[in-house]
Structure formats: structure tokens, C-alpha cells
Amino acid sequence: MRGAQAVTGRANAQAAGILWGKCTDADLVKAKAQCAQLSVPLDYERPKGTTISLALSRVRHTVPDGKYQGVMLVNPGGPGGSGLALATLGGLVPKGAGNAYDWIGFDPRGVGASKPALSCSGDVTAYNRPSYVPVTAALEKTWRQRSKDYARKCAKAGGELLDHVKSADNVRDMDSIRRALGVQQINYYGFSYGTYLGQLYASRYPRAVRRMILDGVIDARTVWYRSNLDQNVAFDRNANIYFDWIAKNDKTFGLGRDGRSMGQAYYGLLAKLRKSPAGGVIGPDEVNDVVLLATYNVSVWPVVAAAFAALVRKGDSGPVKKLYDENYPQGAGSDNGYAMYLATLCTDARWPQDFDRWKRDAWRQHAKAPFVTWANTWYNAPCLSWAAQPGRPAEVDGRQAPPVLLISETLDAATSFEGALETRRRFPKAALVEGAGGTTHASSLSGVACVDNTVADYLERGALPARRPGNRSDRLCDPLQPPAANQPAATGPAPAADQKG
Incomplete structure (x- = not known):
């Protein structure tokens, strides 16, 4: 040295x-x-x-x-x-x-x-997106088309850079x-x-x-395909750990004392929001994206839990919307990080080009790990039709x-x-x-x-x-410890909010 x-x-x-x-x-x-x-x-x-x-x-x-x-x-x-x-x-x-x-x-x-x-499109994180989980053929078709459209826009915007x-x-x-x-x-x-x-x-x-x-x-x-499958299982595990923590702090959040019941309430709320978004804009995707932040970093555990509790107990979607807006901006140029995530990972290595394989893998994992499996699947789905040719790792x-x-x-x-x-x-x-x-x-x-x-x-x-x-x-x-449950910190963008590795 x-x-x-x-x-x-x-x-x-x-x-x-x-x-x-x-x-x-x-x-x-x-x-x-x-x-x-x-x-x-x-x-x-x-x-x-x-x-x-x-x-x-x-x-x-x-x-x-x-x-x-x-x-x-x-x-x-x-x-x-x-x-x-x-x-x-x-x-x-x-x-x-x-x-x-x-x-x-x-x-x-x-x-x-x-x-x-x-930058390919400023509305990637726009409100009123279709539900991540394609419980109908129409939802699956819609998400596949959104993925193709985004890849097409990136091909037009990126040109020679994508190679x-x-x-x-x-x-x-x-x-x-x-x-x-x-x-x-x-x-x-x-x-x-x-x-x-x-x-x-x-x-x-x-x-x-x-x-x-x-x-x-x-x-x-x-x-990179396998790493995302591994993430689906791991994020689900960490979501359950987080739900247990919320339940342990029921005096603060008032969402119940049992982590499993907390999880059931979470997925029940997502089903409800599919039919009627809170405040007209906070649907299941937005709630999932906000709670996902807590599975990356314990520093935001209290503030995310407090926002979720306000939505469940009071019907107040404001705190969730605030966290969503801070961490998932919209408008011109806001998708730069996502576009370059795809531009790199879609071409570092060849992804499976058969959507039926993606679909089988996603439903298989969703059955046991529903927290982020379909959200992550659609996040990466533009790689199915990415314009640039992949290389070898x-x-x-x-x-x-x-x-x-x-x-x-x-x-x-x-x-x-x-x-x-x-x-x-x-x-x-x-x-x-x-x-x-x-x-x-x-x-x-x-x-x-x-x-x-x-x-x-x-x-x-x-x-x-x-x-x-x-x-x-x-x-x-020792690992990083979460703040006290009754002291949610004021936040801007949360640590590791890019959703990926």
C-alpha cells in the first residue's frame, strides 16, 4: 500500500x-x-x-x-x-x-x-397508476403496455447513449x-x-x-434478474419485521399489538384503496412505495408508521402523500435516476425475454412474499423491450x-x-x-x-x-437502531429511497 x-x-x-x-x-x-x-x-x-x-x-x-x-x-x-x-x-x-x-x-x-x-417521461410516479398486483387480465395488459411505452420513450430520448x-x-x-x-x-x-x-x-x-x-x-x-427475485423475498421478510415493530409500539401508533394482524390490516387497506384512493390520489401503489422506505432503513420507521396510522385511523392521507412527494418526485427530468437504472441494468446482462417466465416467477413469489414482488416486477419490466443490446457481466x-x-x-x-x-x-x-x-x-x-x-x-x-x-x-x-417510536423525525428524501441496490 x-x-x-x-x-x-x-x-x-x-x-x-x-x-x-x-x-x-x-x-x-x-x-x-x-x-x-x-x-x-x-x-x-x-x-x-x-x-x-x-x-x-x-x-x-x-x-x-x-x-x-x-x-x-x-x-x-x-x-x-x-x-x-x-x-x-x-x-x-x-x-x-x-x-x-x-x-x-x-x-x-x-x-x-x-x-x-x-430522461424519458416525467409521469412514471404520477398518481392514479394501475394497481401493481395484476389481479385481472386488463391490469396485466395495462402494465405491460406502460413498460413497453417507457422503453420506447427511452429509446427515443437516449439514442446512441443507451449502447x-x-x-x-x-x-x-x-x-x-x-x-x-x-x-x-x-x-x-x-x-x-x-x-x-x-x-x-x-x-x-x-x-x-x-x-x-x-x-x-x-x-x-x-x-440482475436473479438479484431482483432475491430482493422480493428479502423485502417481504423485512416488512414483517417492521410490522412486528409497529405492533410492539401500539401505544404510539394504535394499530394493534400483533404483527401478523398488522400485516393483514396493511394488505386489507391496499385492497380497499384499489377501489377508492384516499384523497383521490393515494392508492395501493403509493402506500406500498412509502412503506417500502422503511424496509430499506430503520431511520424512517417512526415517521412512516405515523403516516400509515394517520391514514388507517383517521382517514388522513396527508402524511403519506407528503412522504410520497418527497421521495418520488414527478415532472420533467424526475425520472433520471430510474431511466439510468434501467439503462445500465437492462444492458449489463441479458434478462429473460419471455414474459411468461417473469409472470410465473412473480406469481410464485407473490404467493409467499406479496409485499413488493409485483411492484419490483413492473419496475424492471422495461428490460423486456429495451432498445440497446445487452452485454455479458x-x-x-x-x-x-x-x-x-x-x-x-x-x-x-x-x-x-x-x-x-x-x-x-x-x-x-x-x-x-x-x-x-x-x-x-x-x-x-x-x-x-x-x-x-x-x-x-x-x-x-x-x-x-x-x-x-x-x-x-x-x-x-450493533446494527443501526430506529429512533424512538414517539419521536418521528422530520424528513426529506429517505435514505436509500432509490428502491434499488
Whole structure:
């Protein structure tokens, strides 16, 4: 591993090919960040052809140059998530360990402030959508047509871009950023889908990696149809865990003391809302999408439960609508994250092209795991008719990679703990920290001292937990805990609200 002294000489160098300037985002301005656009080839096989640009942000190190540890690229996942704001992440690392790095946020190709940014239709999350569960032939036909129409709109809007937004393209963009920054190695912090980019980067460019943290770890064996089937079962499990918590806090929410009865009430409400949406706009899809937030992150358990209780007990749909509007915006450009999610995942690997298989798998899972199975099926259904040709998943082989820190909670539904174990097997120098029994997705730097101090020790001096023998984690920590039931926090967009890995 390269030490701090080896990178000090570049601490103040002007990055080749990057002209840093002012940012416009208020949080980035407050953090004294700099922003830029970096030109990269649309098609790396034609480097002198059409170019696109990536939006970058940078929060510089605040330690003396002699203690500088290099650049830290950050990716929030999705795919389709904007990463510019994550340049401020260093301030959350305990012990000031993040201050020794230049934190580099970036919007992947097609995303956010990168140019061009893909948007296909602003009404994907519009109210009064047909019910996710196709209990009639008409509902199934309607959803299939909606999926085809969205894919068609993306083909028109995306054009040539759609052929060049695979994970492998994003990985090459990461190395273009490295080269433009003028450094031989990067540090990297990836969340959720960002952990897949990290695995691919460390496989392709192992000598270019200094330190790497992967939180909410993708299972490379399951990209991407199988991973969504796995999610259907896992989210249902976490919904039942959440219903049990609501029942345990009946004094606060007044929805009953039995988790199973709570679940029955939930599905009964969805059936009722199919016939008559609350407030004319809150139907079963909107309620499902809001409750789904709680199966990603325990931080929103109280506020989601309070909103659901207001709807059930008082017929007040306002709190649910508020959460829905904050987390699922509508209007021009609002579908950018979803469009780029599909653009990447539909082409990373071939999806089954027989809808009858999707249908059989969905009904089979729905019978035992009804919480999100059909919602997730339709979320991905545009892949059935996506315009661009799929590739083959790149190989993940971490045998040449340096020591890597892996983080996962045991019951993470979006990225399974088994995926973290599989990545640990593929990266023999990695160490895995487990939030024992937790259900939160990608929860590091959220205030759990055991996890966050492990991150700090690794970033400060490269220290990892000792690797234990066998197929298990190397350090057990407490999971992220929910707030008190009677203290729902004021919320904007909930953590991990992108719905995916």
C-alpha cells in the first residue's frame, strides 16, 4: 500500500484535464466544494469519436500536505444515483480521518448534472397508476403496455447513449477521472450498486486501488434478474419485521399489538384503496412505495408508521402523500435516476425475454412474499423491450486487489448478506464488518460507533479487522437502531429511497 508521503507531492497539483470552479448546490457551497465537467469518450472503443461529460465535485483535504492520503472517489449506488453531494462525506468520518483525503463526488454518465442526462417521461410516479398486483387480465395488459411505452420513450430520448451505459463503461469513467486527477491510485467508497463498480474496478485495475470501502455489497453472481427475485423475498421478510415493530409500539401508533394482524390490516387497506384512493390520489401503489422506505432503513420507521396510522385511523392521507412527494418526485427530468437504472441494468446482462417466465416467477413469489414482488416486477419490466443490446457481466476477481473493507447488515434486503460473504471469498485480503441482525441497507457513517470507527481506522492507517477463518464476518457490530417510536423525525428524501441496490 502507498503511504501518505508517496502522494503528498500531488496534493496541490492542478488536476490535468479538470478545470475546477464554483458549485451551485447549497450544501456543496457550504462545504467549500469545487465543481467541474470532465470530457470522456462516449464509446471507449472509439476514443476520438463522440464525447460526453461527467459532472464532478471536490472537497479538498484540510490536513497539512504531509498527512495527505490522496483522492477518494465516492458512488451512492442506484444505478442512477447522483454522487456530487457525497463529496461532503468525509466530514462524517470519526476521528477526523476523512480530512486527509480529497473527496471526489461524480454523477455517472447519463446521470444528474452530467451531459447528456437521460430522461424519458416525467409521469412514471404520477398518481392514479394501475394497481401493481395484476389481479385481472386488463391490469396485466395495462402494465405491460406502460413498460413497453417507457422503453420506447427511452429509446427515443437516449439514442446512441443507451449502447454505452453499462457498468463496464462506468468503471472506465472512474479510471478516466483518476487519470484526469493526475494520480496513480485512488481510494474509493461505494454504496449499494456502487459496491459492484468497486468490485469491477478492483478486478480490472487492482494496482490503481489504494483503499476501498464497499457498503451494502452486491452479489456479482446474481446480476440482475436473479438479484431482483432475491430482493422480493428479502423485502417481504423485512416488512414483517417492521410490522412486528409497529405492533410492539401500539401505544404510539394504535394499530394493534400483533404483527401478523398488522400485516393483514396493511394488505386489507391496499385492497380497499384499489377501489377508492384516499384523497383521490393515494392508492395501493403509493402506500406500498412509502412503506417500502422503511424496509430499506430503520431511520424512517417512526415517521412512516405515523403516516400509515394517520391514514388507517383517521382517514388522513396527508402524511403519506407528503412522504410520497418527497421521495418520488414527478415532472420533467424526475425520472433520471430510474431511466439510468434501467439503462445500465437492462444492458449489463441479458434478462429473460419471455414474459411468461417473469409472470410465473412473480406469481410464485407473490404467493409467499406479496409485499413488493409485483411492484419490483413492473419496475424492471422495461428490460423486456429495451432498445440497446445487452452485454455479458464482467468478471469479478479480487485476488490481486489490496485489502478492502466490506460492510453489511445481516438482513439487508436490497443487497443480501450472502452477497457480502461471496465478495469476501473473491477478495482474499478483504475484511467484512456485520451489523448483526440489522435490516438497514448501506448504513455506515450513520452513527454506529463500532462500524464508523472501523471505517476511520481503515482510512487513517489502513487497519482492518483480523480475517477470521470460515465463511463469516470478521467483526460483529450493533446494527443501526430506529429512533424512538414517539419521536418521528422530520424528513426529506429517505435514505436509500432509490428502491434499488
